[in-house]
Amino acid sequence: MARNKSILTEARQIERAVTLIQLGARLQVLESETDLSYERLLRLYKEVAGKSPSKGQLPFSTDWFMTWQPNIHASLFLNIHEYLNKVSELDEIDVVIKAYQLYLEQTQSQALEPLLSVTRAWRLVKFVDNGMLTLTKCSCCGGHFVTHPYEIAKHYVCGMCNPPARAGKGKLAGALQIPPAPGRVAADAAAHAH
């Protein structure tokens, strides 16, 4: 790739890279989204994050986005992303950054763990661009949710209109929870007593 000669462009790219690092992006994201050299990115990463970047492959599976809770987070992010895409003219990576910041705010305001990392969010946008994932309209609430592209749109019902049996039973702090139906509480209490 031809090295960028413009200092202004480079300054903008460094600024972008710093924002991404602060949001917790993996080095591969920076490599793909800026023209800065690997060595410079590595130095920048250590300077901003105060530690060496994590090694290893990026999460590559689309299945993660299909499980109940991640799907809700991913759908929220992607809806924000689409919104920004429609109303403004930004570079692709800037849309990801701004949408991710808005997503973080939303989870913070509800004291939820932001399950979707910025790296995953970036991957999600790539998956959608490549047609490996898409947004499908829920036939029940009309919202748009992340699905595989071959989902039958006419009958699709989202995980919030129709939560799967085990959904919302996790006890982790910051996780989405669905309280059990009143009848179940007594049964659970009885089970715990033994």
Added chain:
Amino acid sequence: MTADQILAEIREANLSYLMLAQSLIRVDTEQALYRLGISEDTAKLIGALTPAQMMKIAASNTLLCRFRMDDDIVWGLLTSHGKAAANESVNRLHASILLAGRHQEAA
């Protein structure tokens, strides 16, 4: 509430709204478009308003901003009057997803 009080309160609300909108737009225009649910052209206009203009626009007997949802689904989710199965934070996320999906009004 007397008529004078009503007018004063509306002016106050309008002015706060305009000032907040303007600072949001100046901090980050694109994110402000999402937060406010307005079009880029409107954002440009609001961003360029002078204080005197704002005072003039705010002094009115109607509010300048209105609700972004007018359907039972989102209202039901936000007020938790809908389904009993899901809890409040799931409902709020659900409402956010539905609202974020509505860019037709803004664009």
